[in-house]
Amino acid sequence: MEKNWNSDIARLDLLLRQGRHGQVRQELSRINAREVPRASLQPLARIARRAGTYSLALRLLNPVCRPAPGMRMDALPGELAEYAMALVKNGSIDEALALLRGIEPRSEPLALLYQAFALFPRWEYLKAIPLLERFGREMAESAYERRVAEVNLLAALIYAKRLDEAERLAERLRDTTARDGQRLLHANALELSAQLAFQAGNHPLARERLQAAGNLLADAPVGDRLFVEKWQAVIELSESQGLSREALDRVRATALGLGHWETLRDCDFHEARYRARPDLFARLYHGTPYPAYRERLLETLCRYGNPPSTWLRLSPELDTSPAVRPIGTLDLAVGEWRESGDAGKPVFRVGGLEHRLLLQLNCDFYKPEKIGSLFAAVYPGEHFNPVSSPLRIHQALRRLRRTLRSHRIPLAIREQRFFYALVPGRDCSLACTALPSSPALRELDLKFRALEAALGDGSRSARELSSELGVSISTVTRLLNEAREAGWIETLGRGPARKYRLSRPRRQAA
Secondary structure (H helix, E strand, O other): OOOOHHHHHHHHHHHHHOOOHHHHHHHHOOOOHHHOOHHHHHHHHHHHHHOOOHHHHHHHHHHHHOOOOOOOOOOOHHHHHHHHHHHHHHOOHHHHHHHHHOOOOOOOOHHHHHHHHHHHHHOOHHHHHHHHHHHHHHHOOOHHHHHHHHHHHHHHHHHOOOHHHHHHHHHHHHHHHHHOOOHHHHHHHHHHHHHHHHHOOOHHHHHHHHHHHHHHOOOOOHHHHHHHHHHHHHHHHHHOOOOOOHHHHHHHHHHHHHOOHHHHHHHHHHHHHHOOOHHHHHHHHHOOOOHHHHHHHHHHOHHHOOOOOEEEEOOHHHHOOOOOOOOEEEEOOOOEEEEOOOOOEEOOOOOOHHHHHHHHHHOOOOOOEEHHHHHHHHOOOOOOOOOHHHHHHHHHHHHHHHHHHHOOOOEEEEEEOOEEEEEEOOOEEEEEEOOOOOHHHHHHHHHHHHHHHHHOOOOEOHHHHHHHHOOOHHHHHHHHHHHHHOOOEEEEOOHHHOEEEEOOOHHHHO
């Protein structure tokens, strides 16, 4: 008897609406992606993504959206949009945005909404606002879709401090979501409206709205109530002038258990805001790879001045014991291990595979890395393949672990539920320098760092640099030309005898 995919998908969708995600994941684990007919690929991939099994969503749609060489590309706009959202969940955000921007919104309106959703994890709310406005105004196919876009637009407007627009939208959303019985969206509107009241200094109104939102979510999963509890804790912290942080610590504990990494980051932000915590400010700056967030941090917490150029990241055990210091430091920018009183020992080739992987694992102190973000950093410019890419990353992780062991560097790579994070041991600190968040920009930065390290205080020919860096003459020549145009290096001699040397430190010149 032929399998009825439509009825199975409808049944799984109903289970998701009932909150039975575990049962859906169990049933999805029994599906062979190769047996799913083309017409069912997109709706089943959407079910898989919503259930949190985005690796299955990628396996379902990858042969269609990224056909093998020589195969015709015939992916439909909806299939491409769904594949892109699975990439976002996988951590492959640049690749996802490139796909979504290539979709004509008239052919797949959700491409606009999905672009906004891809920008939110990077705190790029300003870029998301016009996408959400256009989707809600022109593209939403139902009142519910329009409300979802408007709730997200409200969050973006509040972040962007466009408070007059936010107030008007919040009032409309409170009315329409209450009228139509949309409990979750109404609770979201109330929680966001509480933020507006808090920013206006009206704490009683903010508390009243948070209480109303909490009542609506009383029977909801704890994750749905987390934002309400966070803002209640923030109000308590601000009113006590930073003295009462018990509620905020409870929110931290809940967020950690649920994997709500951005809530953890935001808790530190508010503690640094309402208490004198320059150490927390520096940790936030160096432990957050998103330029938009760093700009907000410098603007809102300007009383701390500029963050230090380098931050020593310690073992979690030592964060609470400032008197204890590790015996060695791994300088991530140059890949050197230094023990007390000793000169640095080169361990990683700057810009090499292991170095790129190490930097990506360390770039965010709050959110562990997913396979997709690791792959984008280690193999920039390549498309993620749900079959081969995880294998390549696991091989790279094994290489990195072997290198750390061979040099006796007490630095662990923790793997948990397909997330990966660096954990310094008690005898290890990490010297962190703020790097670009984009893998492509970081790749360029690393190449220039490698060039600086190779030149040192002396001069080298292009051939010598090619041999030392392990790249082709043409790559070195291109890099040298870019560095010379930027004024970072100067040339000595002409023709085959030409050599290059640093004219000034790049980071000071930039």
